[in-house]
Amino acid sequence: MRANAMFIYDERETAYRFNDSHPFNQKRLHVTVDLLKKSGALPDSCIQAPPSAAEDHLLLVHSREYIDCVKALSLPSPEEQWLGKAGQYGIDTEDTPFFPNMHAVTLDVVGGSVYAVDAVMRGETLHAMHLGGGLHHALPSKGAGFCVYNDAAIAIAHAKSVYGARVLYIDTDVHHGDGVQWSFYTDPDVCTFSIHETGKYLFPGTGAVNERGDGAGFGMSVNIPMEPFTEDQSWLECFSEVLLRTIEQFKPDLIVSQHGCDAHAFDPLAHIHCSMEIYREMPRIIHELAHRYCDGRWVALGGGGYDIWRVVPRAWSLVWLEMSEHPLLSSLSADEYGPLPSEWLDTWQPHSEEIIPGTWLDPVETWDPMPRREEIVTKNRQTKELSMLYLG
Template identity: 40%
Template sequence: MSDRVALVWDDAFEAYDFGPQHPLKPIRVVLTVALVRACGLDALPNVSAVIPRSATRAELETIHDPAYIDAVERISREVADPYGNYGWGIGTGDDPAFAGMHDASARVAGASITAADAVWSNTVEHAFNPAGGLHHAMADHASGFCIYNDPAIAIRWLLDHGAARVAYIDVDVHHGDGVQAAFYVDPRVLTVSLHESGHFLFPGTGFPDEVGRGGAEGTKVNVSLPPYTYDDAYRAAFERVVPPLVEAFKPDVLVTQLGCDTHATDPLAHFALTTKTYRYLARALHDLAHSTAGGKWVATGGGGYQIYAVVPRAWTIYFAELAGGSTPTELPAEWVERARAEGARELPDSFDDHGVILPRGRREEVDERAAAAAQETVARVFPYFGLR
């Protein structure tokens, strides 16, 4: 496929920085874009680089309470202690305060709006904001490394500009709780989150009985998977749940959060995926965008804390699929040199993982539990769509 694709990027994204001890390090997105460029994907004739704008106050208020935005602006100006008692979810270990926090967060939100605008206006078919995917932020407080909820803001922008139905698919290892909450009573938005069970991982939500409320019942979908979910088990769960629902929903546009903290080596979770699954998901989501949404696909980054060895490879794999390009067998030498200069100690010797194999008994156990989780989701939400 040679769809027109926008890479939404600004070097100023580096300002979204909670500090050197925080796991969400901006170098992960810097190195992602560097790898995209080292692979020549940005030079493809169908790819354009787009510099984003910041979200306006009015756009932020479509999701966030005015008093919360006021607080973020004030703390951004007055911060003295990153871990001060500021309230609003700010000043915690997950969301320490930093100078310029409002501007940096509004820029990320604006980038997802820029991506949505480019797709909705038919300037491009697909757009990718690697700095986005801050899916935990709530209307009135920060949460889980997220100040403003850029996927929710972009979805609201699409609805306000004529989209009748938006499908949001979240493949981060953590439940996409903030996006679900923003549209919990809105039947125009289908949210589908596949994640590690909240029994074991932050934010402790995302169970199959969270299906929406009122007229939106059935449009909020959660696949709560067990620890050690690996490639085959994940793919089976995805295929059982996601394509039938998205096809039945018939969205005008597909929005995806592509967190790669599902990787077997990620330090903050307990899944066992490899790049095999990222290649599968990239193709599956691309196919869904074309089969259900006329090709309209807005993609964001998300979680991912193996910042050198995994995140750049995973998101470059996704971008290669978006752009109809390919990745080399080996990591480009100039990128490896750059990553090492930025602090990388151990890097893989190839673009794709060689595979992470769970012991046979563990695979069988995970297969059974993951299949049961997918089936529980099916039982909860498929009847709303006349599916079985």
């Protein structure tokens, strides 16, 4: 019998870590899985451990020279010649430093995203979630932005090469999904859609509305750069209107979505001021569109998110609650934020310097209103119109 939703996870993916002080902390995977289990929302029957990817999968996107460098720098004591090339390939920076066993661990991450595509395209499940994935900044010959291999781009290329699928990639990370965009910038069969904080103030500095694709892929790149301090209503207005227009025109066979959750007001690495409401609403919209346009075929990946106690577990769990149509989701409303399991809070609060919210949603009415709200909304609406300029 075909499953409605599959949760792809193996604890070995938590070994994707650069160093003890690095903001990319895959402990968030373990904390999220624990929240879902203690909420009664993730039975063992839904969880599948994926195989590692093959090097042939990497070659769908990455150059042989880059892969060889990653492999060489993964050794406990890399040779001098490879240490000298680390800068050329972007894996000697504070953001993306090489680390022992890097190649094998990242193959595990890539394997989870490829497996998710296979499970959906073979009809084993309608939807598949792989929160260990979403490393969307890696370029064909360069690591960047905490990302070594671009599992999202590889999974999309796999869906194209094996199943002949037209793929809509939806990126909700606060940072522009540059690596995926550039990997398919001239490809008419992959549409990349990214809503993010404007690159004027935030890494990677790309994702302007005039990045629309090139050659046969012109119009297949859709970007919505949002103003700093954007709040829920403006973010969701732009997201929903542009996405609907995009999917109506592109008509994909498969949706691959990346669910970075760093547009939340608590996230330390960006300047957007949204609440948990966008992480409830965006998956709902994607889910509905997957059924309307793709016979339900939907793969969801993780991504950024650097408040690993107060934001990431709630936001990622909300994606799974939507994907699996769990009844807990329908109990959440503007008036009923929904209590988190006390057992989960008791387990993880001692690890967090900040008080972990006790509810699924945020009491936004208690937050201080953002200054310049009208100006921000107006600017975002102008951006929204520009984003849709070539969308039928």
